[in-house]
Amino acid sequence: MAVLTAKHIDERLKKTIDEPGSLVITPLLEPTRVLDNDSVDLRLGTFFLMPQTPPEPFLDPTDSRAAKRSHMRIHKPLGDYLVVPAHQTVLGATLEFIKLPNDLCGQILTKSSVARTFLVIETAPWIHPLYRGCLTLEIANVSNTPILLYPGFPIGQLILMELDEPVDEKQRLTSTYVGPIEPEAPDLKDPKEVLRRIGVEEYRDPHKPTWQPTKPLAETFHSR
């Protein structure tokens, strides 16, 4: 798995989208400045999801609306800034929309100058082949002082790597996070479905005092 150099990144950026190996990074502002030897600088976008206290005392993955209710959507146009208090987190996104071809995967890292302010931008940094969208950034201010975030500033570095073998170009795209243009609240899976698949028959429902079956009642009855 080789890391792509600036020359190869540039070559791929110049392909039409129907050509094999085409890469899209848009808008790529000041390309000569942001294309490094082995990476591309990515800027901070203008939309944020700020965690807020949800109406419930916990974030319940069984409730599909819970994740949405636990964030406040914020827009900070270019020129404006967002304050991230000490030890606080916020979801942001890259300004650039990215589309990876079927033979590349990638990783986004905090730019070293940003990291030295004790700002972490990623906890799920891996980008799969065929991904398309602005990258959601799980920004955490782990320092003891509030930090200002300026949309439009380079905040991360995208490293691109060639796969040993390309994935199937024609495969259907998975819909969970296709083409986001701003940070999206997590699409949490219902735990009872996941648990049922691995043979767990009961789970604790946070809204009810007792254990609940992972299978629908009728199904549970018949299986016994």
Add this chain to the structure above:
Amino acid sequence: MAEVREQLGHELAALLALVQSIVAPCEQPPGAVAYTAASEQFRNHIIALGKKTSEYLGTFPPEAERVGEDEEDFGSPPGELAEIKSAWKQLHPYIRPAVQADTLHQPTSLVDALTSRFCEIAGFEQATFTIFHVEEFNYLHLYASEIAALTNKLAKLVGAAELPEFGLIGIPSSQSSALFLNCLIAHEMGHYVAAKKRFLAHILGEAETSLKLTMKENYPVGKESFQLPFKLAKWAEELFCDLFAIQLVGPCYAFAYIELYDQLQLLKFDGTLHGERLKTGLDFYQAYPSHPFRVQRQALMLKNSGWWQHIRKMKTRHAGLLEQLVDVSEDDHKAANSDKRQLIEAFLLIVPEVIRFLGGVAGSLDDHVPEFGALNSAILGYLENGIVPSTLNVRVGDRVETGVRPSFVTLVNSGVSFYLERIPTLMGRIEGAAVDSTNDRVFWMRKVEGWIAKALEDVRLRKRVADGGTDGEAH
């Protein structure tokens, strides 16, 4: 005197409390919101007006005492207070709707792009627009001159600066983040142009002449002789604004119009016109021509432009309706409006003047049709692959043109054509997306709107960087 002073003191305080509560939403917008430059300007103006009113009321008692040596003069509250109160009460309905329309609750990238496009018109290079929310399901243009007259009268009383000039456009609050439907904003921009270019005054004369020609001895005398030409002129202004919108943004305006005003009901599923519904629909309203008439005029304008070749290739009922309505005859309009036949005849006579007037105002705008022809299929390809089409690599013969930056008109029209024709194709590429599911369809329609909105933003940013990075920005 002390009693009078006490009474006056109470009235001043009550008025100040009222003004403070009206201004409060401008001073304390909800949460961490941002505004476009024009909205910010409007908000700041209201805050400044509130501050000046407060200062004015604070210095009022000594002035009143000086004037009020004569008990007779002092027997009733000073007239200025009533005027100030009245002006603030009239401003009141516009303040919260303007504050609510922050950058998250208006189609910011579309409004920015529309404004940039609008500024290409000679004489309107510096125009700006403030968006506010309305509760009716309609778009409206607030005559800036009315608000300006109101605030300037108040400003004069309290010694504040006059309202800076901008257009005020109301959009349905529920449609605040929609992209394609909000192409209807272009029509409201037309009203701004009409007001600035004194369209009504111009067309009133034409209306009167044409009415006299068609009504002959039936031409009314007295009050109605003013009302009829005015009615025709108002119809003409609506038509002017429709055609202006087509000139500004192209066919996407007509498609948005058809969708908002439910005009697809005029088409049967076999693509032909529904005779009965058309007949009912052709009836003109008091303040507007009928919807089918307006869509027909938009279609005719498009037919006389390069857009028609592209519209005819579209496989959508919206395009089909445009084609069908082109053939509706003037006699059909007259027959459906038998109670106002002569009015319709007179109105049809002034339509060419409306078109001529439009040509004089915005005729030199580049329609971007050749660019659309060259880039449309590439943009559709990007969208079909779930990619924001803001930096295009396009094959031209044997070579590839890289980093192409599509114009606003091309982007929004390609986006609308994708929205109308190709959502199922996109959904076919997505695991788990069911074309039969209305919810899934809405989800992907919104995605496409988002991608076009992002592309509009990106293109504007790329242009700004290419121009040296000196464009204005929202605050």
